[in-house]
Amino acid sequence: MDYTLEDTQRKEKLLRTVYALQVKSDATFQKASPLLNNHRGMGLVTERQVHELAEKAKVICHDLDNIRNHLFYRQDDLVQQIPNPSGRHYRGVSGIHCALDGSIYVTCEGAPRVHVFNRSGQVVQSLPCVEGKKKTFLPEDVTLTRAGMAAVTDMVNGTVRVFNHHSKFSKGEWVKIGQFSSPRGIGVDASGKLLVTDYTEGKVHSFALDHAFKVQSPHSVSDLCGPRYVCTAPEGGIVVSEECGDVKLFSHSHKLLFSIGDKFSHTFGNPAGVCADREGNVIVADEQRRKIHLFPRSGSPICLVSKGLQRPTGIACSTQGLLYVADSGDDNIKVFKYRVRPPFNADILSASTEGPNLTPR
Template sequence: MAAAHSGLGTQICEELSCSICLELFTRPKVLPCQHTFCQDCLQDHAGRGGTFQCPNCRRQVRLPPQGVAGLPDNHLVTSLCERLQNQATLSGKTRAQSGNRCSFHPSEEVRLYCKQCNMPVCIECLDEIHSDHRTITLKKASEERKAPVQALIVEGRTILETYCTSLRSLREREKALDETKQETDNSIIRDYEQEVQKVTEKKDHLPFIFLFLEGEKYKGKKEGLQEERDRVLADVNELSAACDRAEQEMEQGGVESLSQEAILTGVVGRYREKAAPTPAQTQPAVFQPPDTPAFSLTTVAWVFLLAALLLYYPSYWAYNATQIEQQSVPKTVPKTVPNTVPNTVPNTVPKTILKTIPKTVPKTITFGGLGPGTGQFYFPSGVAVSDEGEVFVPDWFNKRIQVFTLQGTFVRQFPTVVPGGQMMWPRDVAMDGEGNLWVVGYRSADVALQYNKQGWVLRMFILQETEWYRGVAVDTRRNHILITQTTEKEGKLHGEVVVFGPDGTLVRTVGQQQGMREPRYITVDGEGRILVSDWDNDCVYVYNEDGQFLFKFGGLGSDEGQLNYPRGICTDRAGNIIVADSFNSRVEMFDKTGKFLKHIATDMEEPHAVAMATQGQLVVIDWSENSVHIIHTY
């Protein structure tokens, strides 16, 4: 088993290694041909020249004005490399056993395991709730679960082997595709150098036409392979991490080991139900020149058209060629030929020729839908993203938190249970500095709960009962929990932000003097500033880290800079403010002073919550559509 695990680790490291320095990627940059390299390696390879050849496929690459630094970042590879390094760091540490503390009685150490409730308990828990339940020692409970957990680990490793075999197949097919493309290019140039003289005197331009067409087909196939490879890598990373963690916890024998069977059952079960990817075989593209120089009239017509465009509109082709090289995810839309092209253009010209490169559009992953199943929602109401790239979504009416990857893959879920077994309607969620979750919602009263990432309750405190929606944020520098609060007196709404310590102790109240009416969502930026969206006043209030009012921006309307029932709010690494403008059906970006910058998205039904991932992706929750949008480029 150890040897198999080592082989899997080697395989994953090879997939995430730069082919120039042979080390894990550092600041990975992706070329238009979809090959990825370290930024420093590319800088050394490209030098100061405007163009260079890809080290893998030898394709010519034109550098953007910013040089290598201006090439697109490969966020997925960055995330996977960080996870791999974090797992290596975790496996090299020995965690102290003193952490086996009861989540309900932190001063007590758990010593027994309740068979009836399937949970570890301390002496006080035993006296209060579990006195008449059957209990066993933690050691015996761990031994009873060792065999089923080990069986799941073996099954998970077996599934991983099939995934790694698929990865090797994808790499071989990618290499074969590169070689076939090079052979096809050579064939086009070699065979048509003889034939093109009979069609036009400008023989140097015609190979470019066929190279352009062949390049379009090649890029489509290449991108398909890369996307399939990225999906497989994400699955391998998730399954491998689950098995590694189970092995570590079983070796430690602590409280966490008791939950590994349930966690592994869910993870392995998902991959047991879906077979390992078996990439569809693709036929190599082989260029077939005509058997005789006698072309059909249709072929001659569109070849002459293209030659005319090359001769008389060189700027048109130069522009498109430049755009093709610069687009990492090229897409094309039909566009008619400029009106200056002669009217004798035949109707039989292939549509693939009359296309141009469009403006860059956001690359977005969307998933969800109404329902109680995994990956479905019944009014998702908030979102938070961990440093590891896990997306946590409160599923309000389904009374649960669902967890996904930044590629939209379902990972796990847990019910929003409060001590005593009651279920809570979760409204909003935020991450603290230790990677735990703070969730606000409604049970029989307004409550704030702290969960770990697996759904175990760590803390809870009761809030003032208002029955109005609340948002939550965490000031990680001070370890303060900030919660919005709306009260009603004599028909008038009054809004404020209540700041607590992690034990529920009131620290201070913010925003009582500025006329807030119904604050919904809240965030704390990198400077410690507090930003609050006021749903009823159609604006955003900004306070400094001590709660002193700085300014507000927005106002009712649909023009640039105006808002209509704003909800979710977050900031990016540059300090720009992103707001879910729900009734205008759009997501807006402002600078840190509240000046409007741009529309990020304008085609959502009712954007409700937003969160920024550490890798730069923007996650948007659409309340009406019961969906999640992960915007990778905006």
């Protein structure tokens, strides 16, 4: 909490500024609205004045969005570090997924298993990646299907595997799904379809699974440059990171909406893990620059993690305002509190009919 005199004065100045803008805009609207609705002319208001006011309003609205965003988010607030559960023989945590109940699914480079953590960072389950009796495979990335089953990409064997808890085997079994050139990242879209990045083919495949794990309604997004990670985008689309390239957003019909680099004038080094939180913000890990940025629905990008990372790869965010980072460089899962409490409320800075209470609490 902020209790210093300087912090209190800064809070008061911000509240007074926002309130002054609100009062002035309300007063102008009340006086201008009747004239503009009923009067044929514009008085002495010129086209140039209207244009200048509109441009200034855009700047002010953008600045207010940035102020709002900086109120709601934190930077470099590391709250926990979870060591690689696979031990020193299998270094390099890579894929990570956060379930709705707060449990964390993690894969490690070269380790033939998927680890499941609880919210406290303790391993509660380990799924051995075994095909048949003895043959193992190496999971690249991990997600959960809509039915709650772990799904991984198997880049070496060019396939996707889903862990079926309801198989005839008491401990469950991995079911092979499809054949791909080089499946890397995996996610699930808003409709429950699996999303798989095909690195060498430059594609993202989407498909549904029936009860017998048969592929249904396959579709592909093409012309990508080394797609790595994929996740559900705000409003039902998908987000894809391209190695040494950009991060692209597609609609639910898989049409390109924009690239984050172009929209935000942001230059990536090597974009890796991507995730989207419940407020519709896209979060991207930059493996080369060792930073993590949040790209809001409105306003400028925010650097959530600016230090302490060696080689961030997979990332995931929870509904509790936590950001999980698989740092392959020092082989830890780092947990950051990136959102302040209370939870994000887009209307928290909406106009009020009364003046702000400037007494600090």
